[in-house]
Amino acid sequence: MNDANLYLPYLMRIENITDEAPGVKTFRLTFQNPEEGEKFDFKSGQFGEYSVFGEGESTFCIASSPTRKGYIECTFRQAGRVTNALSNLEIGDTIGFRGPYGNIFPIEDWKGKNLLFIAGGIALPPMRCLIWNCLDLRDWFKDVSIIYGAKTVADLVYKHELDEWSKRPDVKLITTVDPGGETPDWKGDIGFVPTVLDKVAPSSKDTIAIVCGPPIMIKFTFPVLTKLGFGPDVVYTTLENRMKCGIGKCGRCNVGKYFVCKDGPVFTFSLLKELPPEY
Amino acid sequence: MDDLRKKAKELLETKQVSVVIGYGNGTGDRVRAIFVQTPADTDKLLFDDRCLQNLTVYLSKSEVRKIGKPAVVVTLPGMRTILQLASEKQVMENDVVVLGISPTGTLLDLPNFKAISDYVASSNLDYTDAEMQKLDEILKLSLDERFQFWNEELSRCIKCYACRQACSLCYCSRCTVECNQPQWIAVPSHDLGDFEWHVMRAMHLAGRCINCGDCARACPLDIPINLINQLLAQEIFQDFGLRSGTSPEADYALSTFRPDDKEDFIR
């Protein structure tokens, strides 16, 4: 069904809805056509175009790991027309999905290295896919550290998984909230993510860093990483831009000569530095 | 023309304005809007009967505003625009220097809104014979024939929004057609989308349009959309006795109630 017409989505059933944070939900989706579900494969970093028929499409990363078969997940914040329509849907409803699109995190190249994941707020979803992907292949990597922060305790997403990760002996997890965002029983750190990163000062030796967050967080995190000795070739991030087709045709998401939907969404910092300030 | 250049030069030399928005030579025998920022460049300014574009449209463009206080070369429609924008609180008296040009090409002395209002009051705002002829051609059609005419004309529209962008009174930072919760007006340029767009725009301009004709001139497909605005303006004048762009304090005809409003349509 999807070979000929690039714009025809898979039909997906909403299996489960999790309320992550105010205005933020995770959908677990299964393919209505099981054959399509069997054939479907993707890699960490890739995204899809999720439709509410009659309202439009919205772009989210695939937030579940490719190592987990039979379903995909997406996490979104209520912001505009499509995400508002999505948030009104119920388990059993049908949405559309086109994908997987975009480039991937080259995890094969990271074998034998330490991994440092740094994420902020609603930007944990693209990372979550990658983190589970790497944890499902745990013996490929040496040390795995995660620094994740949000504005307030309520804004932390994937609370259930943060709990799981914190309990694993093979993962070092540091969660933080912005000053003023803590609750009386908060046991994690308090401070902006770049500040906490500076304090923790992980070693850059043989380490790959993956950073996802709002532009302001990235802006202050990268200098800290540089200070710690991370070269721009070993720091990865994902970009977002306004998208419609997701396949490099409609001309909307380009940043200079690159398309975020095709040359991204995964970018190393060395490529990021080459991009004109148009994102 | 010499008076205009001299005045423009003086305004720039004394730093009363940072930019003079006027007309200059374009491709072939076209004229185009130019943005003169140095006294020497005022020689590029010209004025003749090719100068029809309503330059007040640039008063709301962010990169023009960034340059600083402007002076703008205007003819009667442009002067009416300034008054209309003033009545809508978009332009204050000290925001702009108005370089008005009379129909005979002389530079007018319009130091404030009162001077502009007086000049507009002394001008003939009725439609010209040529304009009336074009309107009559449509008015003599039956309603069905008119609907068919407009359906045909408007279905040629490609929704490029040149009409909207050229209009000095379409200054909304988020146009109705750009709202998607809900999508009031269909975006694609199919027949319905075209019709909805133009009817909606005409309604949003009813009582505000100052008849510069830029919308029709801007349209790459020569669709005479200004006729709709002209007819609506005529109806409003007949019903309310109000014309747009005549005072910096006028009330908007469609949102003002006066006890002495005509009520002969209420039976």
Add this chain to the structure above:
Amino acid sequence: MDTNKKLLKSQSLKDLLGKLTQSGKTVYAPKKVREQVDFQSITSPEELAQDYVQTVQSPKSAVFPRVEELFRFRNGPEGVKLSERDMSALPEIVLFGARPCDAAGLQPLRAIFTWDYQDALFKSRMEKVTIISLACQTSDEYCFCTSVGLGPGDPTGSDILLTKLPNGDYLAEIITDKGKSLTDSMPELFLPAPADAKPAALADVQVKFNHEELSKKLASLFDRTDLWVGQSLRCLGCGACAFVCPACACFDVQDEGTTHDGVRLRCWDSCGCSLFTLHTSGHNPREVQSQRWRQRVMHKFSYMPERLNVFGCVGCGRCSRACPVDMDIKEHLTAVMEVKA
């Protein structure tokens, strides 16, 4: 004898058009519309426009319509069902009287729609189109095809190229197999061409700049804000230039109907519009018009040649003619070449 060159006698032009319009194919040709000339479907040879330099719009809507259905959706008792158009049922189209720049203009469109992912909607439409171009004997001050590597008699993109001979007949050059099957089907109209057939003089379009050098130069000019602001102060940010351009393919996707019964459409869009890149969050990577003007120039003359090996411009000049405020791209590009590095 060059079998790829045929003779179409001047009185046969009418017969050719007559045969095409009666053949069940749609003939899309320049026609007088009010005071302008534009591509429309014609049903008789008399409707073909004469004496014009260029049409207002390009013929790209034959392969990339203004509004196109992507699919229909229905949510009924058996759930959601999607249905597509049968693209094989589209009529065959003969694009007659396109200028060489128009025919060449389909190449950047093809590059966009078939790089990596193959856009089946575009490809089905391309397959249905046969292009019979007419070489140019006149041009105006907006034409600049020779500055982008093309010319008034260039065969790129045409299936058959007709060039007028001094006696009023046409030399018909068969460029592709599609063109050949058309000429073969009408041997009484497409006669063997005399060996010494010399076309009448083609339009003299002066070269204003070298497009390869322009491309190289642009790569270093991204940060020259003054240049882009200066050129675009009068730009109104409408979509006229993009919509009349044969090589512009940016589009929007819109759902219409209700969640139970509706359609997903794609329609033309323009990078010159302020909302093109606006994020739902309110952040706009190209907030001001100079950034959008820069994008138009860089995309067509720098990014596309680099990524897709094709220029996004064929020098037809339509953008400049249609522009309400006289943004003359030929003039702007010439100015770019004169900027000190």
